[in-house]
Amino acid sequence: MVRVLPDVAAIDRCFDYLVPDEMSDQVRVGTIVRVALHGRRVRGWVVEDDVTPAPGVRLQPLAKVTGWGPPAAIVDLAGWAAWRWAGPRATFLRAASPRRRVVSLMGAPPPPPSLRSGQGGSFPYGPPAVSAGGSTNHNQELIGEAFANERSVVRVPPDADPLVFVSAAASLGDALVLTPSAAQAAHLLRRLRREGRAAAAWPHDWARAAAGGVVVVGGRGAAWAPVPTLAAVVAIDAHDEAYQEERTPSWNGWHVAAERARRDGVPCVALSPCPTLESLRWGRLLTASRARERAGWPSIDVVDRRNDDPRSGLYSERLVKLVRSGRRVACILNRKGRARLLACAACGGLARCERCGAAAEQLGEGLRCRACGLERPSLCAVCGSQRLKVLRAGVSRVVEELEALVGASVGEITGQTTATPDTPVVVGTEAALHRLDELDAVAFLDFDQELLVPRFRASEQALALLARAARVVGGRRGNILVQTRVPDHEVLEAAVHADPGRLTIAELARREALGLPPYTVLAEVSGPDAPTMVASLPSSVERMGPDGDRWLVRAPDHSILCDALASVARPRGRVRVVVDPARS
Numbered sequence: 001m002v003r004v005l006p007d008v009a010a011i012d013r014c015f016d017y018l019v020p021d022e023m024s025d026q027v028r029v030g031t032i033v034r035v036a037l038h039g040r041r042v043r044g045w046v047v048e049d050d051v052t053p054a055p056g057v058r059l060q061p062l063a064k065v066t067g068w069g070p071p072a073a074i075v076d077l078a079g080w081a082a083w084r085w086a087g088p089r090a091t092f093l094r095a096a097s098p099r100r101r102v103v104s105l106m107g108a109p110p111p112p113p114s115l116r117s118g119q120g121g122s123f124p125y126g127p128p129a130v131s132a133g134g135s136t137n138h139n140q141e142l143i144g145e146a147f148a149n150e151r152s153v154v155r156v157p158p159d160a161d162p163l164v165f166v167s168a169a170a171s172l173g174d175a176l177v178l179t180p181s182a183a184q185a186a187h188l189l190r191r192l193r194r195e196g197r198a199a200a201a202w203p204h205d206w207a208r209a210a211a212g213g214v215v216v217v218g219g220r221g222a223a224w225a226p227v228p229t230l231a232a233v234v235a236i237d238a239h240d241e242a243y244q245e246e247r248t249p250s251w252n253g254w255h256v257a258a259e260r261a262r263r264d265g266v267p268c269v270a271l272s273p274c275p276t277l278e279s280l281r282w283g284r285l286l287t288a289s290r291a292r293e294r295a296g297w298p299s300i301d302v303v304d305r306r307n308d309d310p311r312s313g314l315y316s317e318r319l320v321k322l323v324r325s326g327r328r329v330a331c332i333l334n335r336k337g338r339a340r341l342l343a344c345a346a347c348g349g350l351a352r353c354e355r356c357g358a359a360a361e362q363l364g365e366g367l368r369c370r371a372c373g374l375e376r377p378s379l380c381a382v383c384g385s386q387r388l389k390v391l392r393a394g395v396s397r398v399v400e401e402l403e404a405l406v407g408a409s410v411g412e413i414t415g416q417t418t419a420t421p422d423t424p425v426v427v428g429t430e431a432a433l434h435r436l437d438e439l440d441a442v443a444f445l446d447f448d449q450e451l452l453v454p455r456f457r458a459s460e461q462a463l464a465l466l467a468r469a470a471r472v473v474g475g476r477r478g479n480i481l482v483q484t485r486v487p488d489h490e491v492l493e494a495a496v497h498a499d500p501g502r503l504t505i506a507e508l509a510r511r512e513a514l515g516l517p518p519y520t521v522l523a524e525v526s527g528p529d530a531p532t533m534v535a536s537l538p539s540s541v542e543r544m545g546p547d548g549d550r551w552l553v554r555a556p557d558h559s560i561l562c563d564a565l566a567s568v569a570r571p572r573g574r575v576r577v578v579v580d581p582a583r584s
Helices: 072-084 089-096 136-148 163-172 182-194 206-211 220-224 253-264 277-282 290-295 317-323 395-406 458-472 490-496 501-514 530-536 558-567
Strands: 002-006 015-017 032-037 040-049 064-067 151-155 174-178 199-201 215-218 230-235 268-272 284-287 299-304 329-332 339-344 360-363 366-369 375-377 388-393 411-413 425-428 441-444 479-484 521-526 542-547 550-555 576-579
Touching: 002 032, 002 089, 015 032, 040 089, 072 089, 072 253, 072 558, 089 220, 136 151, 136 163, 136 284, 151 277, 163 174, 163 182, 163 215, 163 230, 163 268, 174 220, 174 253, 182 199, 182 215, 215 220, 220 253, 230 253, 253 268, 268 277, 277 501, 299 317, 299 490, 317 329, 317 395, 317 441, 317 479, 329 458, 388 395, 395 411, 395 425, 441 458, 458 479, 458 490, 458 501, 479 490, 490 501, 521 530, 521 558, 530 542, 530 550, 550 558, 558 576
Parallel strands: 151 268, 151 284, 174 215, 174 230, 199 215, 230 268, 299 479, 329 425, 329 441, 411 425, 441 479
Antiparallel strands: 002 015, 002 040, 032 040, 032 064, 339 360, 339 388, 360 366, 366 375, 521 550, 521 576, 542 550
16 A cells, blocks of 8 residues: 555645555555546655555555656655745655656666765866866865865856866766756766766656766756765756746755755765855855966956946946957846836926836837836827937847947847847847857946845845856956946955955845844745735744735744744635745
8 A cells, every 4th residue: 555646736635545466566655656536547656655544444546657756765855845945745746757757767777886875985086177376286175175075165266167076976976966057967968978977967867867877967957866876966056046946836956956965965065156145054165276266257347437427328438448349248238128217308207107107118119017017109198298218228229229339230138039149249138148158258237236136135146147257258368347336345346356255244244134044044925815824824933024915934944934834724815935035
């Protein structure tokens, strides 16, 4: 008799079933089966075996064994994740299951004895990826120290090659390597195979990963890969928000992988040019030499715009000189459309929505409300004038203005752009930094938008944006231009001096004074029935709000917060719970 969790969104409870004799050798914890439930057949996972059902209950047999599913350790981990991120267990088991039916692991090579967990011996270090400013010995010592600890946060320069850390992890045995994007994972996978290492891509090589003897490489979801004898975990760019699932439950991939490493007692190494405060609280910080770290950051030109003529808009003299230089330049502005804020040239009134009062943006020939989506002609709702002046330009408008300044075609990239423009100058949102490579320079047209956004993680996110730009321009060979009216901000000081620790010191003091993470933990509760759920929470957590239909819940640590969220029943109406919100 086994206990099965159905893969049904509205059901988060288990049911007991009999295992027919002909299926007994195929069923284990994690096996994917089909069962009869309320008159229909549904998919489910075996989460317990040898169970004792309640007396007097007549059990139905399993209808079918579909194939292999997550191993028992991952099933148990899914239960922890359901508690940690206040979500249904089926969500995590779904993430851990193969995309296609797997009936056998035969044909996948078994792990060689020398590559099994705990038998790897010393690391066969390769040469450092970028040797400028550092020595081979220093890299060997840094890697050795990282894998000697169970939890290590390694602050590497933006241009550092993570392959040396991945190779060291692979030398220990079955390693799990996480990257923020599928493109990074594919590139790393190709390089590992060129080295002659057996490597599996998540999620396509699920069966090969389950057979063992390989390095498993993938994005956020690879945290659930079925690595049978885990030897080490490496998370590349652990600061990246791509590791956090945007949908609820809002689980974080490298946090799941770190918990796996803790349970198996193997090292977990988080690599980042700008570690978050939470990760610094989690593990021991290790850094490259100061010379190596300085060599990995490009020259950063901070343009102080406090005394500039407002009529010059987004275009300082140094920016105009840069885009006219003929070099390959990306101009970053995180505002899509033509204009995000307009005012009437006649009466001075802002262009606002007549239905909800929010600011209207210019898209094409008309205006659209940014809040409710109402569209109307491009004219002032107060005096009827058709002359509107742009107070806050968007990417499309900047493209037109830069084409006039440069005298040549300028490309545009946003998250919706499908083709990459082949022009020397490109304007785009930060999506451009993920689409382009080998740039000569990156210019941030309005960096104050990143520094002053009302989010408590704004400074960390702004520094991560600069680190991403530093990687695209290739360290010292390129340069970054930053236009700002806050030139002495801690983020810019940290980037200019290639010392992210400067921001860490300032942020820690600020967060401690405000009672924000990492000194506390937060959850965001929103939706029509959020007040009902928040009112039911125990007094061990602090409630803050409401802000519309949104509440923040604060506790000293995750144990208290997650226990509190698990102790209350979800209301029947819509409620969204986000633990560790990235954008609050």
